[in-house]
Amino acid sequence: MIKGLYEAHLPVSHLERSIEFYKNLGLKFAWRDENTAFFWIEEERSWIGLWEGKEHQTPYHPSMRHIAFEVSYADLKVSLEWLQSLGVEPVPFGRRTSLEPFVRPQQGNASVYFNDLDGNSLELMCYVHVPDELKHLTDKLSLEEWENLIQKKE
Incomplete structure (x- = not known):
């Protein structure tokens, strides 16, 4: 349906x-x-x-005033440079202080956040293949941490 x-x-x-x-x-x-x-x-x-x-x-709440746009993993890797080229500043997610894109292994996705001119939350997000043995991880990992972890598994 x-x-x-x-x-x-x-x-x-x-x-x-x-x-x-x-x-x-x-x-x-x-x-x-x-x-x-x-x-x-x-x-x-x-x-x-x-x-x-x-x-x-x-007031912003994740259930209101938020949209996530799907991108490729390769595009997410260069998203900070792309946003900067547009004059758009990324923002940290939740309690994170880093602006860098990050991976949520348990959810199988990766994101970077920014706001529009009115403070609406916008997200660039992609799917990430997570090996079964890593699906239990609940920490948010930087792309570098994620790629290092995946290389160790190979």
């Missing part, structure tokens, strides 16, 4: 400014009206809607 995610939405304070920010991320503009703009994440498959209004003042 369910085949994927069709759309997600974020509140923004200034639509024109936000349109430029999301274009700068490389998302393809789909359409807009007076207070709303949509961008394709995967053309003809999924998109993100930006809604101008006071809702951008809603």
Whole structure:
């Protein structure tokens, strides 16, 4: 029945400014009206809607005002440089102090976080193959730590 995610939405304070920010991320503009703009994440498959209004003042919580974009592992490895080239600063996740991408072995994914102009939480995320004997690990590992661990297993 369910085949994927069709759309997600974020509140923004200034639509024109936000349109430029999301274009700068490389998302393809789909359409807009007076207070709303949509961008394709995967053309003809999924998109993100930006809604101008006071809702951008809603305090952040992971269940609201957050979107994770899928990237490849290779792209995640260069994500800090890519973000910097766009003038976007990464932010630490949770209690972490490092801005570096990290792996969650127990979940089989890796991420780096940044915010849009209104403090909406954005994430670049990829799947990571985790050998069965490492799936019990709950610590978040830097990409370097992860790759060293995987090399030892080979």
